[in-house]
Structures are given as C-alpha cells and as structure tokens.
Amino acid sequence: MNNSALSRHGLDRRRAQLRELQRYLQAQEQEFFELHGHLRAFVDRYVATLGSSYLELDALESQLHTATQYLAEALRRNGISARTPRAPQATALPTIPFLPTAPPLPAEPAAGVIDLPPPSLKTLYRRAAMRLHPDFADNENERQRREQAMMLVNEAYASENRTRLEALLLAAGEDPLKVTGGNADALHEWLSRCENSVQGRLRVVQAHRVALEAHPMHQLWLAISRAEKLGLDPFQVMVQRLRSQIAERRQELYIGQRLQPEPGLAEDFLRRRIERMGASLGVDSA
Template identity: 65%
Template sequence: MTNTAISRHGLERRRSQLSDLRRYCADQEQEFEALRARVQGFVSRYVDALGESYLELDALESQLHSATHGLAEALRSSGIDARSPLAPQATALPVLPRLPPGTALPAEPQSGLVELAPPTLKTLYRRAAMRLHPDFAATEIDRSAREQSMMLVNQAYSASNRAQLEVLLLAAGEDPVRVSGSNADALRNWLDRCERLVQGRLRVVQAHMALLTVHPMHRLWLAIAQAEVKGLDPLSVMANRLRSQIGERRQELYIGQRLLPQSNLAQAFLHRRIERMGAAASTN
C-alpha cells in the first residue's frame, strides 16, 4: 500500500505557500514594530513635556487626601456624619503593547520526500518480531507487554492486515519510511504544524496591532500630530493646564491643612473634595 499523503508537487506547493505565509507574517511584525516605534517616540515627548508636572500633581493630591481624610476623622469624632473622599489614583506612565517572542518552527524531516517500494507483508512481520518479540524483554513487565503486542502482530499477519501491522510497528518506534516506503505523512504533519504555528503567530501580531491602534497614546499622538500640522502646540497647552491644576491643588492643600473641624467651612470643603474625587473616578 503506497502512502499518498502528499505528492512531490503537493509538497513543493505547500512549501511555497508556507514561505509566502511566513513572509506575510514577518511583514505584519515589521509594520507593528514600526508603528510602535513612532508611538513610543511620541510617548517620550509626552513624558518629557508633562511627566514632572504629573508627578508634582500626584504628590499634591496625596497630601490633600491625607489632610481631608484627617479632617473627616475629626468630624466623625465630633459626632458629625462625614465620609472620607476616595483616594487619588497615581498617574500611570503610558505602556504600549509589546509583541511576545515567537516560537521557532520545527526542522523539516531530512532527505525531502522519500518514495520507495513498500516492504512486503512478510518483511513487516519480521521487523515487528525483531522489535516486539518477548525474548528481547528486559523485565517481566516488559515481557508481558511484548507478549500482548506479538499476539496482535500474529493476528494481523494471519489476517493479511497490513494497516494493523504498520500501526503496531510505528507505535514500536519503527522509521515510517521502513514501514510504508514513504515519509509523506511525516512531511505532511510537519507542514501542518508549521502552518498552524505561523497562523497562530499572525493572529497574535494582528491582535497586538489592534491593541496598539486603540491605545490612548496612539489616539493622542494622531490628534496632536494633526494639530501641530496646523501650527498649534497642544503639549504646551496641556502643560499650562497642568500647572494651573497644580496651583489650585496647592491652594486647596493650604486651606485643608489649616481648617479646624469645628469651623463652618470644614464640612463644605470636605463635601467639595468628595464630589471632585467621585467625578474623577467616574471618568477613569
């Protein structure tokens, strides 16, 4: 029985298709890395322009939270029902998605496609006996297993069941070429596995590209690039806004650290802080 799992023409066609798929996947990876590098360049500009201001604002928010939390505790100690404001969230540095390393493809079976005349049924039987005969057992457990296998070999040979003999020989570790006269199945399995690996890698790359294009930094980069083309300077506007917020928080902190719980302004100050932190949490 000649193995017709894959022909020589089919092998070359599948090899060519696999090569095309690998090139396309590599192109997609390069496209992702190029876009990521451009967005990362913008992220560096963004951090250089605004990073220190965000750190200062975070520090002020933390101090202000401590002051208002202490104020709320003092009000509760005085018998006044007062909630503490939500804790501020630190500004996280932008992190872009990064491709995980790929998996190396398995090596192609050597010698290309081998097609020989398949061995006779008697030859297969002799090879099975050489591999599975109980006299070659190393232990009693091994002998018992071999006896069971040889019983199946004898049954297959008596019934001229070549397919069953091939299955038993392959399970015993015989070279597929020595069993069927061809390594077509091994080549087909190799191609199938390679194609699955490359297709899986392609899905990973495309998923990461989708994540990158919807990332807030990608969207901000596009918006700022369009504004800069028009001669605007959005990063300076954002920096000025942050400095204004820093000034407001400093003033808030100055007041919050000096308010007395028994003053009429304490509850109103705490209420405004709770409202602002709740609004900030709902927009994140």
C-alpha cells in the same frame, strides 16, 4: 507505487506556499514594529513632557487627602458627622504592549525521499509508551498528565484506531517520519504544522496591531500629530492645564491644613472635596 514520488510536485507547491505565507507574516510583523516604534517614541515624549507634572500633582493630592482625613476625624470628635473623601488614585503613566516572541517552526524531517514502511500498530504503541509512560515523570503534575495521555493511548490501541494513535504520538513530539512512514507523508505533516504555526503567529500579530491602534495613546498621538501640522502646540496646552491644577491643589492644601474642625467652612470644604473626588472617578459622590 512510491507515494513520495507521486507527491513530489505537490510538496514543492506546498513549500512555495509556505514561503509566501512567511513573507507575508514578515511584512505584517515589520509594519507592527514600525508602528510600535513610532508610538513608543511618542510615549517617551509624553512622559518626558508631562511626567514630572503628574508626579507633582499626585504628591499634592496625597498630601491633601491626609489633611482632609485629619479634618474629618477632628470634626467627628467634636460630634459633627463628616465623611472622609475617597483616596486619590495615582496617575498611571502610559505603557504600550509588546509583541511576544514567535515560537520556532517545527524541525523539518530528514531531507530526500526516504521509502520507509509505516510502523505496525504495536510499534506505535510501544513508542507512545516510551514517550508518555507515567514512570518517566519528573513530578506529580507531570505524572497525572502522562496518566491521562496513556489512557488515551491505551484506548486507541485497544480499538485499533491507528489515526488516533498517530495523532497522540505526533502531539507528544514524535518524529513524523517514524509515525507515518514514507518521507512524503512526513513532509506533508511537517508542512501542515508549519502552516498552522505561521497562521497562528499571523493572527497574534494582527490582534496586537488592532490593540495597538485602539490604544488611547495611539489616538492621542494621531490627534496631536494633526494639531502640530496645523501649527498648534497641544503639549504646551496640556502642560498649562496641569500647572493650573497644581496651583489649585496647592491653594486647596493650604486651606485644608489651616481649617479649624468647626461647622461651616470645614464641612463645606470636605463636601467639595468629596464631590470632586467622586467626579474624578466617574462615580456618584452621594
């Protein structure tokens, strides 16, 4: 009896399930893109408000490091043991990850009920050889890959393992209709591949959603949004703190560029700088 006719109801049900899964994936992607858009707007606002101050602070830190290097070298030339402070790390302006583009679904087999008998094992072997033979390789890496694949094909053919041979052909991109015969089996295989593809994409979207919600900028966005709803201005507080740090670094740079390489003040200045740079990196300065 024709397997395609028997499977018609099952195929229709699987198609409906696939469409429902695709709609769910589309909703999940839409939620991700909406969240990503909100966070992207917040990051742009963050950079526009604080970016120039961070750049100015980084420039001062770099100048201060150069001054302390000169001072430490001069102290050592005078016979005084002096360590050079750690180099400052430039402030990394925030970035947020993008969702990679989804791969296309496998092409659907020919429409309609097609009654094709399954090809013989020898036919399958010949098709596998046409697709995977090393002589068709474009480069050495491709040749090695094909040699490995043909070893598996030869083993499957020698052991008359039709299931394994079919799987190798499908993995190589062969049309399922030409591998398993009748259209129903080919459609079942296509639906399975589509379902796996959509489910894989769904896992990728959900993983990126979790990563986005765990991103430090997402946490900051939520905190600032809550504060602004209470009438507070967190960004202004952050700007003031940065301006205060900039003023401190300017004063420190002014002193560092004018200190003489002598015991006492110069050594104390370097010690404080080393302690601060160690603290800023979260390490022991000793």
